[in-house]
Amino acid sequence: MERIPILRIGEFLLVTIQVDMHDQMALALQEDLTERIDKTGAKGVLLDISALDMVDSFIGRMISNISSVSRILSASTVVVGMQPAVAITLVELGLNLPGVLTALDAERGMALLRKNIGAGVDDAGDAQ
């Protein structure tokens, strides 16, 4: 089965979805990404969905799961590049992706990840 590549850039993982995913492919990505976060100790995931012309409830759930699982593994996920038509459709479908961080493009997404990592360190400091 074709798999979505996961690139490592420093302490971040970069995923760009460029194919029309069938459901097994979306599930495989979720598993692969979880494994890579665990193996690399990555602090952030940038999930670029700018090439996706549709997000249905299955892909929406994948995005939501990736975000939740990475958070539990102490990494932040930022979803970038969602097309406006996709966003309108998602909300009408009934999916609001609560708790999922988003940014308009990869550059802003990267800035948000860096900021989050900084904030994470501060939080840990406050807790002690």
Added chain:
Amino acid sequence: MPATHSSRQELRSEQDVVRARQGVRKLAQEQGFSLVEQTKLVTAASELARNTLIHGGGGHMEMEVLTAADGHCGIQLSFVDQGPGIADMRLAMTDGWSSGTGLGLGLTGSKRLASEFNIQSAPGQGTCVTIVRWK
């Protein structure tokens, strides 16, 4: 409302669901639907095609171009399976309720994305969901 175009897509595998989405996208583009309208129709088709595959044990999708009396163009999609059917329609049409492992947004979500929505089902009789989206 005479149909001017009709085609059929088998729904037997996840790849077929992807093909169904692509077929609907192409037809909606050809009919001059806006990007948002295309996206809504394709997303509804994806939800319903997955239902046909997972809950209906496979089936097929039919696509038709409709022309209303006022010349308005629409696309009608039917999703047909010979599966177990739906015993409790009220429950099936409840947001967030799922008989499987999904989010329970397939039927209710696709209803919101369509202009018209019709579902025919009975236990042991299979299910046929028809949606229309007018341009």
